[in-house]
Amino acid sequence: MGKINTTQYAVLGVLTLGESSGYEVRKHFETAVSHFWSESYGQIYPALKKLTEEGYAEEVEGGERSRGQKRYRITDEGERRFRDWLGGPIDPVSYRDELLLRTFFARKKDIPAVRFLFERELAGMQQAREAYLKQQTALVQHEGGEEHPFLALTLRYGELFVEARYAWCTEALALLDRLEGENES
Incomplete structure (x- = not known):
């Protein structure tokens, strides 16, 4: 499997909370974690696509879809990869003010x-x-x-x-x- 970037881990983190559409993932970044992390739509949707291609997330078949939105969930492999990332080293804080x-x-x-x-x-x-x-x-x-x-x-x-x-x-x-x-x- 390929290398995952921090945006993809952030998206996987949201998916650990439950199935989500791309819109719901974005809402999570705008509300729950906005005081320390942000991701744009332009980052979220490519991350979801890449995570799905790599087998770390999957599109949920059927179910309720509002406005045709795809819903995603984390896979077992994605969960393992995410948990490994949690325990790994972190990059130094890059501070720009x-x-x-x-x-x-x-x-x-x-x-x-x-x-x-x-x-x-x-x-x-x-x-x-x-x-x-x-x-x-x-x-x-x-x-x-x-x-x-x-x-x-x-x-x-x-x-x-x-x-x-x-x-x-x-x-x-x-x-x-x-x-x-x-x-x-």
């Missing part, structure tokens, strides 16, 4: 533009805080958080990340206030 990049290159004359960026980011972090609260509530109410400790772990990472980013933005805006005060003196 455009706000940090812009901040790094900004100068005092750029304070208005930088302020705008941080105010927008702070608002986004507030929305993310609210989204995590809803996800945490849903996990406890509908799925019993104790039964899903690994899902809870990923949510907690997102919460901590958002809290740290929120605090950083708040500090950055306070620094910009001080710098503007110095410029007015």
Whole structure:
């Protein structure tokens, strides 16, 4: 069997949760794992095709299909391959943050533009805080958080990340206030 890329493993991960259409796989990436992973339609459908060709997933015959959507499930071989991947080494985190990049290159004359960026980011972090609260509530109410400790772990990472980013933005805006005060003196 051929080499599987991370996108394919991510799709297999969704299929370990049950049969899904490509649309449902995409919805999973837009909701459940969006705080740490994303895949586009342009990645998902070729991954499903490749996984099916390689024998790691299969199209579900018959069954209910809305709008003619194909449904897929993981095969036993796909399950084995996925479990092997879970225990294998991980690639180092490749971190790209455009706000940090812009901040790094900004100068005092750029304070208005930088302020705008941080105010927008702070608002986004507030929305993310609210989204995590809803996800945490849903996990406890509908799925019993104790039964899903690994899902809870990923949510907690997102919460901590958002809290740290929120605090950083708040500090950055306070620094910009001080710098503007110095410029007015």
